[in-house]
Amino acid sequence: MYKFWESIKKEYYLLVNDKTGLTLMFIMPLLLVLIVTVIQDSAFRMVNDNMISMLVANHDKGDKGEELEKMLGSSGMFGITNGTWAPEELNELVRNGEALTGLYIPESFSDELSTNTEQLSNLILANMGLGESDGNSLSGPGSVIFFNDAALQENYVLSITNVIRTHLSVIEVRQMLGTMYNQLGVEEIPEEVETAMLSGGIQIQRYSSAETLPTPNSTQHNVPAWTVFAMFFMVISLGTNLVLEKAGGSFLRLKAMPSSIAIVMLSKQVVYVLVGVLQVSFIFGIAWLVFPWLGLPRLTLAESNVTGLLLVVLMSSFSAVSYSLMLGAIARTQEQSNGFGAISVIIFAAIGGIWVPSFVMPEFLRLLSQLSPLHWCLESFYVLFLRGGDWAGLAKPLYILLIFSLICQFISYVKLRRDQLI
């Protein structure tokens, strides 16, 4: 125990003297978390809090264009600016970034709508034996012209056009019913019919998986993601530490001593696992205490499963330590360890969903992401922070991390043994 304690002291002294390593493990991830969260938070707010800017050129001579404009305005989704632009001008304005979207309502919008609904109601009534068809074919409903900024994602554009289409449908249906009532000798649609028609559709009852849990936001994603990234960046410090011991001859000296290399390796692991725990405490602490002061969402921890949180932190840290030891054992020089270590962690981060959540990745990348230990660390944090933190959800990522760590430890052992260092 005394030797173990002295080894831990030695590792501690080496660590605190490694200013570059400490910066990479504590300051760099904090900056990354701050910068990326601020950037993503702005984007998140833009989508969720800000309205979509829309230039509306209403040239309609009737009242339906105005009705559509009012409906879009009252939906709360669009910030509308009116003008009398021609379609080409509207297109140019959107292209120049004056607004994200533009809507051109032509002069004949109301007329075309009336004609179309009249023809349609005639046809329906004739089919029902309540009137005679005029024999004309349907002239078609006419159109509005929609413009969007090229930077808008396709699914986002689709959502906007669907909103416009929904409002158009309401106008069309109301117009058609009015026409039918007129043709049946009723001057106006009865109020209860109109109310029922506008509000009586099938309701969508929405339940979010995060309903009773912290709301997903940029902090909830970025803080665990970049903390995991930082943990794995200990490869620079720990990998170098091991390479220097191998290359400098310390391992050989230790082999000639009445001691065991296992003590040395174990003490390294204990110290660096604690470093991982400290990283989490430091970054999570900043995200919990300081983020609200910076106008960022506060990190909400999974209070329901504190043991789970501890285990996830320890297992993530142990995985990072095992990976770093493996690279340190394999690398012959500090340059190899640092270069390969840094690049491999960046690749693991990229495919593991640290930068972009893995659910938005193409299928093959999603499969590939399962090879990244960072993915499973992040998954276990997601289970804690966004999915209630139940043990059933934690079991899979934790098992995978354990297997990954044991493989790394085994490879380190075999390599050190082959090099006759242990």
Add this chain to the structure above:
Amino acid sequence: MTDLLIDIENVSKKYTGADRYSLKSVNLKIYEGEKFGFFGPNGAGKTTLISILCQILPFNEGKVTYYLGSKPIEFHSIRQKIGFVPQDLALYEDLTARQNISYFGAMYNMKPNEVRKRSVELFELLGLSAVADRKVRTFSGGMKRRLNLIAGLIHEPAVVFLDEPTVGVDIQSRNAMLSFLKEINGKGTSLIYTSHHLDEAERICDRVAIIDHGDIIASGSIPQLLGENDVEDLTGLLIKLTGKEFRDNV
């Protein structure tokens, strides 16, 4: 001659993947209190033999027995009795001299106060007292070599293996180290030594063994070997026995 310290019997070593033996049936006896030197060209097998004797490397065939006071030492106790001063500066550059020695002392099962007392003594003897709390990174080559020596001697071993202990040091450091080694030998510590500084070897060693191609090709006291081979010094002896060709280990 005093009691037997190390008995090396038919020791052979072949590295994994190598096409030849690095040591071939080496037989040698080293006695307590001796200052014994291994010499030979690069790649002759000196470091391999020292590594085997320090239990750093396993060997393929043969037997090595350690004795203390004519009694064989248990296998697991050997490492406590030996000191190893490797050719590489096996020190932690980001630790201070004192932190390095405290750590190595602990690995030799020394209690903290024992390490403290002994290290103060050794720092003083080897001129490192004033810099004991400085990081090794800031040391000169000579200072590092002296600290390397202290790390191998902190636990007062019965025998010390010195693999090129003075390589690359200034004359003052070398002089201090050699005087110190003579002093501890006078107190009973056996020295097993290898170096390319043959003048230094002549100053230190009582007996030497010349190794080449994994064989001990000659062994005995220096005057005896010089007389038998009709040469004036160890350099002449080595050239005569191992030839003039370069040994570049390619």
